Amino acid sequence: MSRRKIAIVIIILSVGLMLRLHNYSIYPQRGASSDEYTYSFLGISLLTRGVPESWSNLNAYPNLYHLTIRKLYFPMVFPYFDHPPLNGLLVGGWSILNNQSSFDKVQLTTIRLVPIFLSIISSLLVFLLGIKLFNYKTAVWALLIYSTATIFVMNQRVVFAENLLTPLMLGSIFLYVYRKKLTPKTTIIIGVLSGLAFWTKELGITVFFTMLYLFLEDRRNTKSILLLVSLFLAFFIGYIGYGYYYDSDLFWKIISIQAARPVGPETVLLLTSTPIIVNKVYYDGWYFFGFLSFFFALFDFNKYKILVVPAFVYFMLMVFSINKTGEMGWYIIPLFPFMALFSADLLLESLKKQKQSWFIFLLLIFVGLYEIKYLYGENFGLTSLQFRILLLMLFSPLIILRLLGKNNAFRILGNIWFYLLILGTIFLTFNYVHPA
Numbered sequence: 001m002s003r004r005k006i007a008i009v010i011i012i013l014s015v016g017l018m019l020r021l022h023n024y025s026i027y028p029q030r031g032a033s034s035d036e037y038t039y040s041f042l043g044i045s046l047l048t049r050g051v052p053e054s055w056s057n058l059n060a061y062p063n064l065y066h067l068t069i070r071k072l073y074f075p076m077v078f079p080y081f082d083h084p085p086l087n088g089l090l091v092g093g094w095s096i097l098n099n100q101s102s103f104d105k106v107q108l109t110t111i112r113l114v115p116i117f118l119s120i121i122s123s124l125l126v127f128l129l130g131i132k133l134f135n136y137k138t139a140v141w142a143l144l145i146y147s148t149a150t151i152f153v154m155n156q157r158v159v160f161a162e163n164l165l166t167p168l169m170l171g172s173i174f175l176y177v178y179r180k181k182l183t184p185k186t187t188i189i190i191g192v193l194s195g196l197a198f199w200t201k202e203l204g205i206t207v208f209f210t211m212l213y214l215f216l217e218d219r220r221n222t223k224s225i226l227l228l229v230s231l232f233l234a235f236f237i238g239y240i241g242y243g244y245y246y247d248s249d250l251f252w253k254i255i256s257i258q259a260a261r262p263v264g265p266e267t268v269l270l271l272t273s274t275p276i277i278v279n280k281v282y283y284d285g286w287y288f289f290g291f292l293s294f295f296f297a298l299f300d301f302n303k304y305k306i307l308v309v310p311a312f313v314y315f316m317l318m319v320f321s322i323n324k325t326g327e328m329g330w331y332i333i334p335l336f337p338f339m340a341l342f343s344a345d346l347l348l349e350s351l352k353k354q355k356q357s358w359f360i361f362l363l364l365i366f367v368g369l370y371e372i373k374y375l376y377g378e379n380f381g382l383t384s385l386q387f388r389i390l391l392l393m394l395f396s397p398l399i400i401l402r403l404l405g406k407n408n409a410f411r412i413l414g415n416i417w418f419y420l421l422i423l424g425t426i427f428l429t430f431n432y433v434h435p436a
Contacts, residue, residue, distance in 0.1 A: 005136060009127055009143065016123050016147030019429050020116045024157045025109040027434040028278045031072050033330070036159035040106045042080060043092015048101055052085060052246065053078035060253045069104050079246035081254040084239060086199040087161040090114060115163035119156035122163075123147055125170035126337045132177055133306060134345050141344035142337075144422050149286035150429040152336045154277045155329060161201040162333035168197040169310060169334055172207050176214060177306055182224055191228045195235025203317050203331070208232045210310040217305075266324035271315070276329025280435050285370030286425065289363060290339025296359075297342045304342070311338040351414045360398065360414045363421070368394050371424040 001009075038054045045053035053076065055067070061077035068074070091114050095101065098110045126146045130139025146152055156163055172193040179186045190211055197204030208228075215225050243251030275287035294311055297304040318331055343363075350359030372390050376382060398417070401410040 001136070008140060012140065012143050012147055013120060013123055015426065016143075016153070017116070017120055019148060019153050019426065020119060020157050022430055023432075024112050024116060025107075027432060028154065028158060028280075029434055029436065030070075030108055032278045032280075032434065033158060033160075034072065034074065035330075036108065036111060037069075037072075037074065037103075037106060038083065039088040039091045039159050039161065040095050040100075040111050041074075041076075041092075041103050042083065042085060042088030043090065044095055044101060044103065044106070045078070045080075045092075046085060046089060047092055047096060051078055052080040052088075054080040054082070054088070056080060056082050058082065058254060058257055060250065060257055062250070067103065069106075074103075079250065081243060081246075081251050082258075083161060084199045084201060084204075085242070086196060087159075087164045087201070090164060091159055111159050112157055115159055116157050118163050118167055121167045122156075122170055122337060125167060125174055126340055129170065129174055129177070129307075129337075130341055130344065132174070133341075138341075138345045138348055141348065141418070142340040145286060145290075145343055146337060146340035148422055148425045148429055149284060149336075149340075150425065150432055151275050151277055151282055151284040151287050151329075152340075153429050154282075154432060154434070155333050155336075158278055158330070160330040160333060162330050165197055165200045165204050166334045166337065168193050168200060168204065169207050169210075169314075170337055172197075172211060173306060173310060176211065182220055184224070184227065187224045187227050188231065191231025192235075194228070194232045195238075198232070198235055199239060203314065203321065203334075206310060206314040206317055206334075209313050213309055213313075214306070261321070261323050262325070263319070263321065264324040265319075267319045267322060270324060270328075271318060271332060274329075276332075277434065278329060283370060283373075285367035286339070286343070289366040290336070290343050292362060292366070293342035293346050294335070294339060296346055304345075307338050307341055311335060311342075347414075347418065351411045358402075360417070361395070364394055364398075364417065367421050367425075368417075371421060371428070374428050375424055 034055065041054040042052055045051055055074035056077045057075065058077075061080075063078050065076050066073070067076045091111050094114050095106055095111055100106050100110055123143060123146055127139045127143045130142045172190050175186055175190055175193075176182075194204075194208040194211055197207040211228055212225070214220075215228060240251075243255075272291050275282055275284050294315075297308055298312070301308055314334055322328055322331055346359050347363060369391075372387070372394070373382070376386075376390065394417075397413055398410060401413060
């Protein structure tokens with residue numbers, strides 16, 4: 001890449017970092033999700049006392065005490081098994097390094113820097129995957145979407161395990177596509193990443209399932225497949241050993257309770273129709289457009305296989321395992337990079353092949369109307385007449401150019417609309433205020 005292209009990537013990454021850092025300790029508010037403290041408490045207790053301890057609402061724990069920190073209540077339990085420990089160790093270790101080695105000292109200003117740092121790694125991997133699988137422009141558009149979309153940015157500044165799972169997933173995929181010849185060293189690294197993903201979140205088993213499918217689909221040699229499976233099994237057995245070391249009966253009891261969650265087809269509707277920032281619904285057009293792009297990508301499996309497989313596996317595991325009701329926006333975080341990559345490529349393809357696709361109009365429907373609502377309506381009000389005028393201004397130029405057969409002008413205007421919508425997204429993200 002030329003210096004100019006590298007500079008553009010650095011600028012976009014810097015904008016993404018700025019958006020994640022702006023008001024990061026204020027919004028979402030402290031207590032919007034107490035899971036942030038779950039992980040820091042877990043890591044601190046493991047690193048300082050050698051026992052997993054954190055707060056939990058599950059009533060199966062025999063060891064319970066009550067803790068209130070700055071008016072926030074925590075039902076503390078030990079040994080704690082609600083979540084695997086890796087994200088806790090990372091966040092807790094960072095807290096200890098910043099002289100916050102006890103529960104009452106933990107500050108959001110400190111622990112939220114961990115997911116923000118991880119999100120920049122994920123952003124870089126989004127770009128690298130985009131340029132490897134598609135081209136530079138697609139990679140830049142995907143990076144712009146991923147770096148600026150409000151629902152992406154806000155969820156990536158909160159201490160959820162999914163923010164660690166995301167770069168582990170992307171890293172394993174990038175390693176797989178980066179190496180044309182799969183060496184034992186690469187297989188070992190992929191196997192380790194698969195195991196670490198599982199130690200981050202149970203849904204992290206997606207990485208192993210994805211890699212196993214790709215190894216089998218691409219007819220990798222038997223030694224590589226056995227090495228991958230063996231490494232993951234070592235981590236899997238190690239996690240069970242972790243539970244047995246502290247309390248085997250309680251470990252299996254907690255797993256049984258979590259497995260008994262109410263699941264059902266309603267989960268699909270919940271995930272696809274209810275975009276959530278931590279604990280509040282926020283109708284971000286990029287979320288809906290990203291899901292549409294994901295489903296459209298399924299129609300061209302051969303082209304998008306390396307992205308479709310992990311996205312589809314993770315989506316189906318969510319349907320299989322998470323509650324069919326409730327506010328669980330953080331579960332979707334690992335899908336955000338795939339949404340961005342699918343959106344960028346399908347948009348650019350539609351602008352190149354205008355006779356076969358009007359995909360750009362879906363962008364205007366979901367992202368354009370979302371920005372009309374939040375940029376114009378929320379600030380100036382929006383009458384029916386104003387809405388219709390704005391609707392005509394948004395769609396008419398492209399429709400007219402398409403009818404006149406002005407393909408080059410259509411393509412140029414499509415690009416302009418994309419960049420204008422990104423600028424609007426940056427404004428909305430920068431000025432986002434999380435509802436109390």
